[in-house]
Amino acid sequence: MGELTSGATTPCPRHRGATGVYRDAMAVPELIRIVSRDSPMALAQVKRVRAELTAAHPGVRTEVVPVRTTGDKWLGDLSQVEGKGAFTKEVDAALLAGEADLAVHCVKDVPADRPLPAGTVFAAFLERDDVRDALVHPEGLTLDELPPGTRVGTSSVRRVAQLAATHSQLRCVPLRGNANRRLAKLAEGEVDALLLAAAGLERIGRSDVISEVLSPDVMLPPVGAGVLALQCREGDTGLIEAAAVLNHPDTHRETTAERMLLHVLQGHCNSPIAGLARVDRSGELSLRACVFTPDGKTRLNAHEWAGRLDPATLGTSVAVALLRQGAREVIDGIPH
């Protein structure tokens, strides 16, 4: 299989699709129907995708098909619904039913323990946004300045475990709902502070409320943080090629390593796992990851450079390092 078709000009790395295969430009569809969650954050994400698609393919028209997912409707404990996939299931269904052609997902919300729904593929990973979590405190205090007993709203087991380890004087209060709703609950006094993804706040135009952006050394991000993925139907070659123009190769490498880590670890919805891959200035890929107990008292840690390993193998290698330290027992020991 010739990867570089004859007559192709020098391939621009941005034009390298998620499959890593170069092809001649195929017919770009005239209309691309984009399905996404209907939260303000999700719709901002779609806006970015539409802008990038029309910039790359000036003739193309795009339409938005918003859907509400189980994760948006159910505001209780996510492990009581199907947990994983709660934010993606209805979006995938619309794609497979042919009601839309392209799905936009936060990679962070796409389960990595199992393959993508049969018949669908990732066509691109957009250039990564800020990966860090942010503290929102109305008086602008930083994490270290928060008084004992401060109620920090978050339902993320990853955030709860890390906070318990470093700031045990704070109280985490379960809080769900999209970022706008959480900000409203903070304003109503249901909690005193919030932990949210900096990228998400930026997308909804509310970076102004951030009192501190937390370094990954303080709060290691989740796998896929700040990355948007485009997903298509497997056979939709023209569209896959058109969407692949938006792929960002370094983000693709980082995301591949992180998702393989999670795939090998086979976590569940209650297992606190953090993982961050980075391509540095010299192009080197590294991956650090942690598995915690919910109280944060146990923290398994691994950090490796890819060297000659491909990104997926790096993900496997870091997962294996964690498993050797007892990650399986830690993960399976957590009720779920």
Ligand SMILES: NCc1[nH]cc(CCC(=O)O)c1CC(=O)O
């Ligand atoms: N679980 C919801 C979700 N999915 C992705 C993001 C943030 C943006 C991103 O990382 O792409 C958020 C909100 C949050 O955690 O504050």
